[in-house]
Amino acid sequence: MVDAVAATLLAAGDHGGHGGHQSADLPPWTLERLLAWSPDAFFLVLCGALLAVYLAAVLRLRRRGDRWPVGRTISWTVGQLLVVFTMNTGMNDYGMVMFSVHMVQHMVLSMIAPIFLVLGAPTTLALRALRPAPRGRRGPREVLLAVLHSRYAAVLTAAPVTIAFFILNLYGLYLTPVFDWMMASYWGHVLMMAHFVAVGYVFFWPIIGIDPGPRRSGYLMRMLELFMGMPFHAFFGIAVMMGSTLIVDSFASPPASLGIDPLADQTAGGGIAWAFSEVPSVIVLLALLVQWRRAEDRQARRKDRAADRDGDAELAAYNAYLASLAARDQAVSR
Structure with missing residues (x-):
């Protein structure tokens, strides 16, 4: 199986695919070798194109005098760079023959990079950058809006569906023949x-x-959705660590040439899956708390502006209600 994978990767490299080492020639891994540049044409071009389109949209907004938060641009850039990295x-080369390194790839692509990509708000940027189509016609902006508010999007972003995808991303892949089948070709x-990136994106999108x-739960419910999905990663890691x-x-x-024991390497991979479950939980929880605080501040400012416009009619009505209750109590006591 490993020889077949190596041959496939070599052939892909000859056709513009992955150009890394052949697995049979890989020396024992070191940090320097894991971090060494070994380009994969597909992901290099894809991430470069997505980043270029995003930056072009930001530039279009600035040229017409609109602002776009720098933090969102940084988040999108970090997410793309994580996928590129x-x-x-060499992580991709060693990830083809070492379960532990592959598990690092899986965790980064499904649980770290998607968080930053989601916080980059690419759909909001596209809606602001794309020009509305002439009346009676349907352009890219109108199609995007229709998709966002479609029944399919509502089902896809429902908590039971996103959590199920997130769980199946582990158990349905590694505990069935699907993984070996996909690893057999470039x-x-x-x-x-x-797929790892897409599933992670769909999971984190309704949360942060x-x-x-099509739907957005309250902040407490989003925290619950987060903590409903994350423990399954820890359970998977523990099960792999204990496997014989x-x-x-x-x-x-x-x-x-690697000089490793596959079962010991698998145990190490299980430990990585278990430990990684804490990292995205902390990042997402912090992002949720910040968003919650900002939402409360925006609501307070809206109420202040409304009070300035109507002379605080809401407070006056409430005070009148309290006065009527007091008057009724006095009447009853008499």
Whole structure:
């Protein structure tokens, strides 16, 4: 299986695909070798294009005098760079033959990079940058709005669905033959890695997303959704750590040059999956608290402006209500 993967990667590299080491020639891993540049054409071009389009949209807003928060641009850039780093360094080479390194890739692509991509609010940027179509016609902006408010988007972003996808992303992949089937080809591997990012994005979007969507729960419910999904990653990691047999065949015969025991490497990968579950939880929780505070501040400012316009009619009505209650009590006591 490993030889087949190596041959596939080499062929893909000859056609503009992954250009890293052949797995049979990989020396024992070191931090320097994991961080060494080893480009994968697909993810390099895709992430570069997504970043370029995003920056072009920001530039269009600025040229017409509109503002776009710098923090969102930084978040989108960090998210794209995390994907580039994970898929265009030695991490991708070693991740083809070492379960532990692959699990680092999985965790970064599904639980770290999507958080920053979601906070980049790309859909909101697109809606502001795209020009409305002439009356009676449907352009890209109108299509995007229709998709956002469609029944399909409502189902896709419902908590039971996003949590189920998030869980199946682990158990349905590694505990079935699907993983070995996808690892057997370059494009299967690419599809799997892209799938990690997509599932993570869909999971975090209803929780901390800034972009408009068909539904948005209250902040306490969003915290509950977060903590309903994350423990399953920890459970998976613990199960892998305690396992006495290999769960996938793709890492059963690592190159002898690595000098590793596949079961011990799998145990290390389980520990990585278990430990990583805490990192996104902290990041998302902090983002939620910041968003909650800002929402409360905006609501307070709206109430202040309304009070200035109507002479605080709401407070006057409430005081009148209290006065009527007091008058009624006095009448009863007499």
